[in-house]
Amino acid sequence: MHNEIFFSSRQGRKVWNALGRIAHRYDQEETPLELESIAHDVLKTIIDDSVLKQICSVSDNNMMSHVVIRNFVSIQSLPFTPIDDTSPDTSGWRIPASALLGLLKLSGHSARSFLDEMNGRLCHMVMPAKNNEKSFIRSTKKLGFHTEVVNGYFIEENPIPGKPVSPDVFGLLGLRNPDGIATTLIPLDSVLSCLTPQIIESLMKPQFSAVSQSSFDRIISINNISVLKKLHDGGMGLRYSNSKLTANNLEAVKALQALADAISHSDQVMQVVLHPGDALILNNRTCIHGRGAITGTQKFDGMDRWLIRIYGYKSSVLPMLKTLPDKKHIILVDI
Numbered sequence: 001m002h003n004e005i006f007f008s009s010r011q012g013r014k015v016w017n018a019l020g021r022i023a024h025r026y027d028q029e030e031t032p033l034e035l036e037s038i039a040h041d042v043l044k045t046i047i048d049d050s051v052l053k054q055i056c057s058v059s060d061n062n063m064m065s066h067v068v069i070r071n072f073v074s075i076q077s078l079p080f081t082p083i084d085d086t087s088p089d090t091s092g093w094r095i096p097a098s099a100l101l102g103l104l105k106l107s108g109h110s111a112r113s114f115l116d117e118m119n120g121r122l123c124h125m126v127m128p129a130k131n132n133e134k135s136f137i138r139s140t141k142k143l144g145f146h147t148e149v150v151n152g153y154f155i156e157e158n159p160i161p162g163k164p165v166s167p168d169v170f171g172l173l174g175l176r177n178p179d180g181i182a183t184t185l186i187p188l189d190s191v192l193s194c195l196t197p198q199i200i201e202s203l204m205k206p207q208f209s210a211v212s213q214s215s216f217d218r219i220i221s222i223n224n225i226s227v228l229k230k231l232h233d234g235g236m237g238l239r240y241s242n243s244k245l246t247a248n249n250l251e252a253v254k255a256l257q258a259l260a261d262a263i264s265h266s267d268q269v270m271q272v273v274l275h276p277g278d279a280l281i282l283n284n285r286t287c288i289h290g291r292g293a294i295t296g297t298q299k300f301d302g303m304d305r306w307l308i309r310i311y312g313y314k315s316s317v318l319p320m321l322k323t324l325p326d327k328k329h330i331i332l333v334d335i
Helices: 009-020 032-044 049-059 094-106 133-140 188-192 197-203 250-264
Strands: 004-006 066-070 109-114 124-126 143-146 169-176 183-187 208-211 221-225 228-230 236-238 245-247 270-272 279-283 287-291 306-314
Touching: 004 049, 009 032, 009 094, 032 094, 032 109, 049 066, 049 094, 049 279, 094 109, 094 169, 094 279, 094 306, 183 188, 188 236, 188 250, 188 287, 197 250, 245 250, 279 287
Parallel strands: 004 066
Antiparallel strands: 066 279, 109 306, 124 306, 143 287, 169 279, 169 306, 183 270, 183 287, 208 221, 208 245, 228 236
């Protein structure tokens, strides 16, 4: 896979050691914007310019749809995998979280979260959870291909502050993955190549609606939107979810079904297994993603699969976001 970058064990340890000296001074949920800037500066002294160029290319909608960094950070001390959708009190996971914040900043993005999603938590704990039935189902089922925050606007749609805006990218960092469960990816270009010009034209019309994903605490909907959108840099962007996106007329129904068929029959599906210390940055406009089923693999013994997920936004988008006055990283959405 040409989108992969390989760090040596020595480089991974260097990232851990360098960030370990600062991560304990900051709380990712309280001062992440300070931490991401400091982590960015630390990582920039460790990572080669050629690698930095590859990392930055994921923000260009005409270049790489994603980038994987193998052994990005050495995992040297880790608490048990949480089982109830909460962040562990112990500090062992905070160094990898700091590394992911810095990596997103290196790619040209700043971390943000939604007040309406998991009470504004920035670092999403991706693991089997059993605190309630909804969490268990959401965290263990197979995830079909989708984009994150499908009910969010693109900056090209000129949303007013207070409207939801979907992240430009998001980052994942592996902490545990004993069963080798893959994150599945399909680049948008390979999907578009299977669609007729007529279907693409229909998908670009504002004849669809979307509602928030199951991790949100309330239903937030947007209407009269397109599925495909021409982006400022000339590329094409996609919002997609089989369950959260609906068509508003017969033309839209046919176009959305054609898109779903192209996705389900794609021969360009990539299986990315994130091992401990591996990082993935995915362009949320030009790549759809899913996940293999976890159901049946969960043991709730502290050793289950565990990833950290963080959303990232380009600097040009940040002025469009309405945020909490005392926590600028938490996005507020008006009804």
